[in-house]
Amino acid sequence: MGCGTGRLLPYLAGRGLSPRGVDLSPGMVEVARREHPGFGYEVADLRELPFRDASLAGVVCWYSLIFLAPDARLRAFAELARVVRPGGYLVAAFKHGDGTGHRNGPGSRVGSLGIDFDRYWLSAREMEDRFTAAGFALTFQGSTPPEEAEPPHGYMLVRKTGSANG
Ligand SMILES: C[S@@+](CC[C@H](N)C(=O)[O-])C[C@H]1O[C@@H](n2cnc3c(N)ncnc32)[C@H](O)[C@@H]1O
Numbered sequence: 001m002g003c004g005t006g007r008l009l010p011y012l013a014g015r016g017l018s019p020r021g022v023d024l025s026p027g028m029v030e031v032a033r034r035e036h037p038g039f040g041y042e043v044a045d046l047r048e049l050p051f052r053d054a055s056l057a058g059v060v061c062w063y064s065l066i067f068l069a070p071d072a073r074l075r076a077f078a079e080l081a082r083v084v085r086p087g088g089y090l091v092a093a094f095k096h097g098d099g100t101g102h103r104n105g106p107g108s109r110v111g112s113l114g115i116d117f118d119r120y121w122l123s124a125r126e127m128e129d130r131f132t133a134a135g136f137a138l139t140f141q142g143s144t145p146p147e148e149a150e151p152p153h154g155y156m157l158v159r160k161t162g163s164a165n166g
Contacts, residue, residue: 001022001059001064001080002022002063002064002067003029004023004028005031005036006031006033006036007035009032009039017058020039020040021039021040021041021042022043022044022046024043024045024046025113026113026114027115029041030113031113046061047075048079049079053082054083054084056083056084057085057089058090058091059088059090060091060092061090061091061092062091062093066095066121067117067118069118070120074130077130077134081136087162089158089159090136090160091157092127092156092158093155094122094127094156095121095122095151095153096121096152096153097120097121097123099121121151127156128141131156131158136159136160136161137158137161138157141156141157
């Protein structure tokens, strides 16, 4: 979700998965279709996904949740939880911070082929709390060491709670 140029889809397919890509930016989806053909792509908002309840084995949000303004997060995490089946996984990459916007300096507004986003460095505590509230349980979290002018990168793997058998 937030597949951008689709660069991760061949990687995921190479590991035996059947990935599809979703991105809010039509321009990004156009690039993805051209650069990584053979996969299904859709223009959609991860707050309103074109998938049935519990229809996906997993979701990858690789640096896409960092574009969610605080007032959009509740809905986004609930929507992600809606589409992942019980026992399924969600993996997210993000940048660590206090959850507020970074309009000046290294985290300023960024373009995504036609759409401009504000970026937010998210706290691992908020991420875990939001995932837990939405119905996921934490499986793994990690982060890179801080570097100059760059916040640490955070990684979180969560699993949808409930019975995998229904
Ligand atoms: C930093 S890029 C990462 C792209 C890709 N995941 C990767 O790792 O190469 C983040 C992408 O998320 C998309 N995005 C941001 N907010 C979104 C939303 N609400 N719904 C769907 N896509 C969104 C942007 O258009 C952008 O292509």
